[in-house]
Amino acid sequence: MPSISHWGLFLCASVASAARLTVSIPSTPPLLPNPGTLPLSTHAVLVGPPGVRYDVPIRRDSTFVFPDVADASYLLTLHSRDYFFPPLRVDVSKATDASQQQTIQAWQTFRGNEWDNKGPNYGSGKGELQLQLQPSGHKDFYQARGGFNIIGFVKSPMILMALVSAVMIFGMPYLMDNMDPETKAEFNEMQKSSPLTGSGGAADQLQNFDLAGWMAGKGTNSASGGGGSKKR
Amino acid sequence: MFLPLIAVPLLLAGSALAVFTDEAWNVDYHYALLGHPKQSTSFFHQPNPSSRASLIFTLSEEGVLGAINPRDGAVVWRQVLLPGASAHNASFLRAGEGQDVVISGIGSQVAAWSAGDGRQAWSLDVNGPVEDVEILELVDGKDASGAKDAVALSGGDHPLVQRLDGATGAVKWQHQLGGTDAPYQVSASTTEVFAISLHKTILGYLKLKVTSLDPVTGHKTDEHMLSSENELATAETIVTVGANSASPIIAWTDSAHSVLKVNIMGTKGISSFEIEKHDGQAVERVELHAPYHLNSLSHFLVHYQTATSHWAEVFHVDLKNGKVGKAYSLPKLSGRGAFSTSTSDANVYFTRVTRNEVMTVSSASHGILGRWSVDGFNVAAGEGEEIEPIHAVSDVSVRGDTVSAVRSAVLLSTGDWVLLRDGSPVWDRPEMLASTVSATFASPAEMETLVQQLEAEAHSNPIQAYIHRVSRHLHDLQRLPSFILSLPQKIVQGFLGTSADGGIATDSFGFHQIIACATKDGRLVAVDAGNPDKVLWNQQVADLQPGQIWQPSVSSPRGGVIEISSKASAGVQYNASSGEQLASILPIDLAADQTAQEVKYTMHDGGLEATVDSSTTWHFMPTSGERIVSLVPRPVNDPVASIGKVLGDRRVLYKYLDPNLALLVTANDAARAATFYVLNTVSGAILYSNVHSGVDVSSPIASMLSENWFTYSFTAEALGDSPKGHQLVVGELFESLVANDRGLLSSTANYSSMQTGTEPFTLTKIYQIPEAVSKMAVTRTRQGITSRQLLAVLADSSAVVGIPYGVLDPRRPINRDPSKDEQAEGLVRYSPVIDFDPKWYLNHQREVVGVKDVITSPALLESTSLLFAYGLDIFGTRLSPSFSFDVLGKDFNKFQMLATVAALAVATFVVAPLVMRKQVNSRWQFM
CATH class of the missing domain: 2.60.40.10 (Immunoglobulins)
Structure with a gap:
């Protein structure tokens, strides 16, 4: 006790x-x-x-x-x-x-x-x-991997550009077909005179470039091949 | 002034090194272990009185309390009660019938834990070591809470019996056991509490003193000495001091195990039984198994074990006249046996587990109620080793008069804890790994055979080599059909991303390395790092007496071979893949002997002594009052890819690389200071030293040295003007601090540390870290090209963190933003605080408890380092400190790649005619 x-x-x-x-x-x-x-x-x-x-x-x-x-x-x-x-x-x-x-x-x-x-x-x-x-x-332990994301993929500028050009390639012929003949003629005229695509334009020149002639020292002024249209 | 310094978030490093979600539970592996379960502290118990589902509770030799789900062997919860406990620590675990807590006693603490989730209900520090804990099953009628009280017996200078409130842990009464008698155990019957202490007679023998106490007031009601005559020389031959039962008993034998004496507690009469001799072999062990419930029949079983056989006898206690009588005996069987007691209502059942069968008998009669044969325990063991059950706990389901099923958790002689359901193994917990003391990585022997064959071809004459090669190829051709057959499956698995890494033989990445662990009880256990779910082999390599401690060191001298050596014996080698012992006469490698001279270090009078060819080359004596804490040499295999650090402007800072470096830590207990030295281990020169004052030298000081940098951490004391907490110091050694300049070494082609004493230029930085680091290691890769990570073991968080070197870099600029060149190197502004980003936690949500050491090994892939942490838990993972640049990881989506290729192919075929038509059309339209 x-x-x-x-x-x-x-x-x-x-x-x-x-x-x-x-x-x-x-x-x-x-x-x-x-x-x-x-x-x-x-x-x-x-x-x-x-x-x-x-x-x-x-x-x-x-x-x-x-x-x-x-x-x-x-x-x-x-x-x-x-x-x-x-x-x-x-x-x-x-x-x-x-x-x-x-x-x-x-x-x-x-x-x-x-x-x-x-x-x-x-x-x-x-x-x-x-x-x-x-x-x-x-505490967040895990690192998620940057997985494949379709929206992010479509949003990227490269893909957007590609998509626009694809629309142009496939859509233009239909657009042309649906035009009335007058507008079509006008458009064709415009195309011809445009510096890029018209005959004698940059694209045309590039496509029909006369390599042999250029190597031989021909100037652009002297008529040859596709360049001849310039003289007109 | 209020100036919280907020750590600069190291975005670059943080995002680059993390555990990825898809790798988190696949690449790493973890065994949540408890340690060797003890017979006396293991039992089945229902954590929730209202449900019939029970868990297996145990308090292991390693001081870990845990609950195991008997269904799959998973840990439900666990608590480390006494870190670093061993088999010598007395520990107790009790569960009251119908209670939702379990009560533990270890060290000087008695605590109650919620049985379902393991949270602490209460804890009490008794003043002295806990000698016994018991639950008072008697019901007062006053206590409405239904929590049963506990009785604790504590030793020390003032042995005490205390009654603790079951709900709060408050002391209800305490009784001091006077005199010099050693307190031994406490026990309770329905009416009394008994405290048993050991009284030493003049002749050196022990006598049992029983003190009866009133359970309500704690007053002493009776005290008497049992006349054990001169039988008890040590406490070890006391078989049992019965716990809670209708009639607790005390049983003991003489040291020769020739007679068994039983006393019913509270009475003075002693019943004596001769122990029969079988085959003239001495009885080695006598164990008593009794039920643990007040309302069970007072029957008990005594288990006798000799070197080769065992048998048992069942005794009944007659409560009316206080007599003990032998009822029947269970026949002798060869090998070892394990007995366990289970109760169902008042009935008592004994389950016997031997290496061949499991059987259950009722305590009332010897008729066998259930019998199941055991075909094997399904665990790895050494060649020719007989796996024996050591002890068991059982849960019996009774239907009518027969036992319909029995579950037994059996500890085997291999150290595995297995559950047998009706004789067949259900799960297996490799608890022997919890006592790992040394471990090493070794490459599998299968990988080495090819290397050896190629070497044989290279060293023989061309014709023989050619024949050897052709025969080897023919031999390999035999595997071709099976390879072709498995090919479709492999391809499908490859696409679905479900492919396993494959076996050891087809391991091309070097992930399948063998980890050999030497355990405290003299076993060597091997695990495959690439397939860690199963123990490869498990062998007894040292024959240790109980209580004997050995300090083995495991290493892998060459591929496919594991060498184990201890202080007592020279190295013994084993085949890494099979565990087979290799010839004890080792071929002497002449080439190795001629090139390298060994420097040996020994601790001598508190100092360090280095000897070459048995002549002392140098001494290191710490100054008076200092003691050597640790010596960490640079790893032997520490490849360095580049001898310099390339700066942002393409100039180079040359690293001070010397293979013979070591970091030595000394502590001064009186001055509370720690000194850190970088030594040249050949010449003994001190290359760098630093003293930190105000260091808590009783807390762990971790240190590490690799390549040309070293790091250490310590806990700093509180001083008014300096921060308290844990600090990490990093130092890097350079040949000179001027870029493109090698200092004195520039003109020499070779140098010897014995002749020239060039001192490095050292840069250091101190960081504050949130918690103490108990051990450090570093990642290792094959060529050393991959950047390194410092691996730090955080004992408080039960974690291993991988700290990228970029965060620790001593060249981080102070008080200014990094210049463009420094930014190009990846240096960020110095901030004194490093917060461990959770993404650096290699164990992520797993909790790796009790890690003592971390070992690393390079894989065959340069990007990857293997990691293995041991101590209590086993944890391993693969690390890619610079990302997996040489292997396609899980992030590589094969399906997506194939889909992209297919989509491109389709697009090409669809678009090609369109483009062609358009080109043709454009010519015709516009020309």
């Missing part, structure tokens, strides 16, 4: 001096509508001075409980397979006298910045602190 009361007292004393930190994950739609879907391996790590490290797994109610944290300055990191969480700085400072409780304070901290550079406060408490931490992003 005396032993029990002794140990009970001891337990009470240890409870009084223990700093208890509870981190809960609220529902944050649309990123994480249900924290119950967090994978089992999600865990929280408090890294303190050398050799001091607490690592607790996620509980049924999506919280992390550090039941007894010693006096120090800690880096709190939540590791989850699917989500990023911001790192926090947690300071547990000594009680001024035995009857007082430890003070726990938490701030956001920034990686790569000096330790005194603190962000927004996440709360402070005497002996106990409960804070909520929201995920900052979803």
Whole structure:
């Protein structure tokens, strides 16, 4: 009987001096509508001075409980397979006298910045602190391959050009056939006089290019072959 | 000032190196392992009291708690309770009848876990090592929540019995066990809680002290010593201290296993039974199997094992007069046997698994209720090795008076954990791989035979070589018909993209390498990296006593051969493909002996000593207060394609390449500093050194050295003006920092590190990383042309990340944007923070737990490096750090290519006459 009361007292004393930190994950739609879907391996790590490290797994109610944290300055990191969480700085400072409780304070901290550079406060408490931490992003592991996309394919300028020219090739004869004879004659006249396709035009010259004549040093002025129409 | 430095998103590198969706679950492989299951902590249990579906729970020797689906052997959930645990750690796992939690006890922690999904319900740190955990099955009637309380026994300076609330884990009462007796176990009957401790007599023998406690108040009601006379010399011969049952019992034997003594807990009488001798062989092991439920019949089975045979006896406890009597015995069978207990209502069934059969008997009578023959366990084993069951847990379905089906999860002597359903194996978990201590890649022996034949032809005279070649070709021709027959199928598979990579013999890419793993219990296990679903072979290579530790190192001295060596023995070689042991007399390779001189390193008085030809060449003594943490040499096979780095303006920075480099890490515990040295391992010269202060030397310091660069990471302490967290340092060694200049080495054709001491110019950069790196490795390719990736093991995320070198490059410009030339090199502006892009996670959504080391090996393709990570889990994948430039990947759509060709062909045939007609028409119309 005396032993029990002794140990009970001891337990009470240890409870009084223990700093208890509870981190809960609220529902944050649309990123994480249900924290119950967090994978089992999600865990929280408090890294303190050398050799001091607490690592607790996620509980049924999506919280992390550090039941007894010693006096120090800690880096709190939540590791989850699917989500990023911001790192926090947690300071547990000594009680001024035995009857007082430890003070726990938490701030956001920034990686790569000096330790005194603190962000927004996440709360402070005497002996106990409960804070909520929201995920900052979803982890996306996979790289999709640039697959074949028919719309993207059709949209490309090269294909558009090819399509337009195809329409011209197949559509022009029908267009010509459906024209009334007068317009047709006019069109033909226009074609002849156009510098590109008319007789003596660039295309015609190219097609009927007299290589032998050119090699022999004939100038374009001297009449030869298709070039003769120029003299007219 | 509020100045968050946001990491520059490294778009270029990030998009270039990632796990592709279509490769994610195909190229990589992963065994989610638990480790060796223990008999006492494995059982079938229904996670949801309302449903009949049960899971197999186990708390393994490796300290992993897990639930296995008995249907397919997949892990439903698992938790690593004590990383780095071994068989020496006492661990307990209990499940109350009709409870949705399982309660574990390991280290100094008692915790309850939701049986269905593995989330923690509560945990409690008892002040001292947990000696036993038990669930109080008795119902108070007051407790409406229905969660059954637990009783925990803890050791240490103040042994305690504590009753823990089943719903919250709060301590309801505690009782201190006074005196110097070692706490041993705790047990509960319907009315009492018993704490058993071991009392040492003056003569050195042990006596069992039973303390009875009131379960409601925790007050001591009785205490007595069992007169074990002078039988108990060690605690090892205590067979059992019965757990929850109608009448918990204590049983022990003498050290010669000649007599079995049984006491019903709470009484003082001891029943004594002679253990019969069979064939004059000594009984090696006595085990007791009893049901674990309060309302079961109080029957139990005692299993006797000799070197060659085993048998069992069933005892009944008479509750009225407190007598134990032998009911019947099960006949002796050769080999080892495993017994397991299952209950159905009050009935108790014993299932016996031997190498040939599975049979079930009722505890009431010796009539066999079900019998199934076992044709084999369908696991790989060594040649001539008899696979024996070590222990089993069973789930019996009873219909009427007969047993209609029995499922047994059996641990085999090969280390496999298999499930036998009515005697036939359903699944197999290679749990021996969870204790891998060393591993290596080796090319398959089949690939080597061709190489050897070609060599034989090259070294013989022309006529012989010609005959050899013709006969070889004739031999190959025999395979032609089968090849032709398989051709259509191959083509179809090729079009559909379903083609498998093929077997080891037809492996043209070098993906089918053999990975040999040496395990803690003295086995060598081989897995094919290209077809990892099955263990190729599994052999006992070392005969270890229980508790004996060996430190093997596995290597592949040449193709097709695996060599295993440990401190105690010289190397033994095995055929990589078959596991056959090769002749112990090795041919001595004269050529190799003449060219290379070995430098050996030994740790000596905390320092490092290098010897060449048994004469000491140099010493490295760390300064006082420092200890050597690790020494990482440059890999032996580390090909480098280019001796310089080509800059954007086509000039060259020459790399400092020396095959004899090593990175040495020392730590100073008092000053909290870590020092990093780059050493020349032949001359002992220190080429570079750096000290970091404020280092957490108790956390892992990972380091790596390859080519002309090194990297290490450590955890920095919090100081007001410096960042706290994990840091990664990269250094690169150059012959000079002036482009197109080789410094002192420019005029020399050859150089020796013994004669000239040229020092490299080193560039370093420090980066902040989000979490600690526990191990580092680097990708390796055949020629070293492909760019490299740093592989970092993240213990906290259970991941392996591949960090592209471009991200780490120490030449990243600081405080300015890169110039045009630097942009051409792919350099980006330095930012002090590297965030691990999830796309770098090689394991993507898989969780690779407990990785101790990562090994890499080049494939035959230059673009590809093979990776294998081991520790608890086994994980492997293929990496292409510079894309798969020499092989058509999955992104290459063969069907699309063929469709394009066909469409072009059709278009040509359709358009050709049209064009012809148009040309002819145009002549006639316009001329």
